[in-house]
Amino acid sequence: xxxxxxxxxxxxxxxxxxxxxxxxxxxxxxxxxxxxxxxxxxxxxxxxxxxxxxxxxxxxxxxxxxxxxxxxxxxxxxxxxxxxxxxxxxxxxxxxxxxxxxxxxxxxxxxxxxxxxxxxxxxxxxxxxxxxxxxxxxxxxxxxxxxxxxxxxxxxxxxxxxxxxxxxxxxxxxxxxxxxxxxxxxxxxxxxxxxxxxxxxxxxxxxxxxxxxxxxxxxxxxxxxxxxxxxxxxxxxxxxxxxxxxxxxxxxxxxx
DNA sequence: ATGGCGCGCGCAGCGCGA
Numbered sequence: 001x002x003x004x005x006x007x008x009x010x011x012x013x014x015x016x017x018x019x020x021x022x023x024x025x026x027x028x029x030x031x032x033x034x035x036x037x038x039x040x041x042x043x044x045x046x047x048x049x050x051x052x053x054x055x056x057x058x059x060x061x062x063x064x065x066x067x068x069x070x071x072x073x074x075x076x077x078x079x080x081x082x083x084x085x086x087x088x089x090x091x092x093x094x095x096x097x098x099x100x101x102x103x104x105x106x107x108x109x110x111x112x113x114x115x116x117x118x119x120x121x122x123x124x125x126x127x128x129x130x131x132x133x134x135x136x137x138x139x140x141x142x143x144x145x146x147x148x149x150x151x152x153x154x155x156x157x158x159x160x161x162x163x164x165x166x167x168x169x170x171x172x173x174x175x176x177x178x179x180x181x182x183x184x185x186x187x188x189x190x191x192x193x194x195x196x197x198x199x200x201x202x203x204x205x206x207x208x209x210x211x212x213x214x215x216x217x218x219x220x221x222x223x224x225x226x227x228x229x230x231x232x233x234x235x236x237x238x239x240x241x242x243x244x245x246x247x248x249x250x251x252x253x254x255x256x
Numbered sequence: 257a258t259g260g261c262g263c264g265c266g267c268a269g270c271g272c273g274a
Contacts, residue, residue, distance in 0.1 A: 009273085012263095061265070061272090107274060108274090109273085109274090201261075201274070213274075242262095244262095245261080245273085246274095
């Protein structure tokens, strides 16, 4: 099976590109973030015509997450109660034996900001909730924009980024605590190479200079960690016209 | 040090993202 995650920075603007991508890649599951799309405006029909089921949780202007799946989605949870969150940042659903969670972590703005404290608190809530969820669903995948570059290999210029949001030690700790409850960073199971990024700034031709960060991740629970065939970033999608500033991250698993 | 781009909202220019 192939599971992908993509922060699309507005599903309304990106819908044609997302549908084209689904048609060419034919992923089993695609998790979306930053749909910026209220639930009553979600393009359910467009996905249905393309042969995909959807689960979503969105709002105007900000945030918004979805799961797009070839197989029907069951036990959809759009509002984990212990997440205590005003933003729509998590949606979970079951596909066969797999529990899938599409995640959009807060950005954090700046290390001395209220939003940064909110981000750290949000990670603590997420970790608590995921722990409970993992006890119910041993085969679990968290896929999304975690807004943390786990270590300096994941940053194009660690010195320039030092002290900035996305790379601070507290954020990295929060991310590691999430992993410690029983998850594995799929890319790091596949390769130890640095310089693999999923986001590039729109400005300064950052993509063409490969000034990027690895902040989108697919996290696999223990029972799935030995099933990886391939992990790749679809840089071609990032290089397209009218693109998101994130590229899709694709994980292929065997026997799932 | 700042803003640089793109989006939503809404019709100007700002807040926000990362």
